[in-house]
Amino acid sequence: xxxxxxxxxxxxxxxxxxxxxxxxxxxxxxxxxxxxxxxxxxxxxxxxxxxxxxxxxxxxxxxxxxxxxxxxxxxxxxxxxxxxxxxxxxxxxxxxxxxxxxxxxxxxxxxxxxxxxxxxxxxxxxxxxxxxxxxxxxxxxxxxxxxxxxxxxxxxxxxxxxxxxxxxxxxxxxxxxxxxxxxxxxxxxxxxxxxxxxxxxxxxxxxxxxxxxxxxxxxxxxxxxxxxxxxxxxxxxxx
Numbered sequence: 001x002x003x004x005x006x007x008x009x010x011x012x013x014x015x016x017x018x019x020x021x022x023x024x025x026x027x028x029x030x031x032x033x034x035x036x037x038x039x040x041x042x043x044x045x046x047x048x049x050x051x052x053x054x055x056x057x058x059x060x061x062x063x064x065x066x067x068x069x070x071x072x073x074x075x076x077x078x079x080x081x082x083x084x085x086x087x088x089x090x091x092x093x094x095x096x097x098x099x100x101x102x103x104x105x106x107x108x109x110x111x112x113x114x115x116x117x118x119x120x121x122x123x124x125x126x127x128x129x130x131x132x133x134x135x136x137x138x139x140x141x142x143x144x145x146x147x148x149x150x151x152x153x154x155x156x157x158x159x160x161x162x163x164x165x166x167x168x169x170x171x172x173x174x175x176x177x178x179x180x181x182x183x184x185x186x187x188x189x190x191x192x193x194x195x196x197x198x199x200x201x202x203x204x205x206x207x208x209x210x211x212x213x214x215x216x217x218x219x220x221x222x223x224x225x226x227x228x229x230x231x232x233x234x235x236x237x238x239x
Contacts, residue, residue: 005032005218005222006031006033006087006218007031007032007033008032009034010035010078010082010083010084010085010087011028011033011035011086011087011088012035012038012074012075012085012087012088012089012123013025013028013035013036013037013038013089013091014038014039014065014091014123015038015090015091016035016037016039016045016048016060016091017041017044017045017047017048018039018044018091018092019192019193019194019195020192021037021039021091022048023210023211023213023214024091024210024214024217025048025051025058027214028087028218029051029052029053029054029057030052034057034058034059034082035057035059036059036060036074036082037058037060037061038060038062038065039060039062039063039092040062040063041062042060045060045061045062046060048060059078059081061074061077061078065092065118065119065123066118066119068125070122071122071123071125072126074123074126075130079130084130084133084134085127085131085134085137086131086136087137087139087221088127088131088137089140090119090120090123090124090140090141090142091142092115092119092123093115093116093119094115094116095154095157096108096112096154096157097153097154097157098153098154099153099156100152100153100155101155104155108156109156109159112156112159112160113156113159113160115160116157116160116161116163117160117163117164117167120141120164120167124139124182127139128175128180131175131178131180132175132178136178136179137181138180138183138221139168139171139180139181139182140183140184140185140217140220141165141183142184142185143161143164143165143184143185144157144161144187144188145186145234146158146161147161147162147164147186148186164184165184165186165232168182168184168230168232169182169230172230176229181220181225181226181229182230183229183230184231184232185213185217185220186232186233186234186235187208187235187236187237188207188208188235188236188237189203189207189208190207190209190210191207191209191210192210205238206238207237208235208237209237212235212237213235220233
């Protein structure tokens with residue numbers, strides 16, 4: 001991987017202040033991209049501004065992507081800042097479990113669908129016109145092994161991630177002729193600081209690191225993956 005693999009490209013990373021999002025933002029900056037990092041709270045985004053190369057190449061936006069209009073405004077801000085949008089990586093998401101379907105509430109389902117599906121839908125819908133105008137693009141969504149290996153007590157999360165994978169396939173099908181690819185990575189547990197705080201020693205050695213998952217994401221965003229679209233790539237580590 002060269003340091004200029006993404007020079008001249010503009011990447012948007014949702015959930016940019018999360019454990020995975022920060023790794024993705026850092027990697028894109030290191031490889032020459034201009035990056036717009038989106039997060040719900042500016043406090044978490046502020047840490048990204050200290051990253052190497054962030055001075056002129058990083059835009060941070062506090063935006064609630066559950067709000068479709070806010071997503072559209074964020075896309076306009078990226079256009080005004082960089083003039084284009086080439087890559088969208090949706091790392092934004094959330095997990096909640098512990099409730100069986102029969103005891104679940106509509107509020108629990110809405111929370112999981114909002115965080116894991118609607119954020120990605122709104123971000124993609126806002127980004128697509130800029131990608132089409134620019135002659136192509138890359139969309140990478142972050143799903144989960146849970147979308148295919150259903151466990152007990154996390155139905156809302158599982159359905160939301162499975163729906164995200166279906167959205168990914170729809171985007172790949174509908175925008176093939178516009179040279180826009182859409183793929184998803186499906187990790188097991190990710191060894192972010194928040195997850196590691198509750199991990200056993202064995203889990204720490206088996207979970208996928210944010211840096212490892214980021215390498216797969218950047219491959220999908222690169223020219224090397226121009227012919228890859230509609231893929232759901234498992235990244236399980238040894239978990």
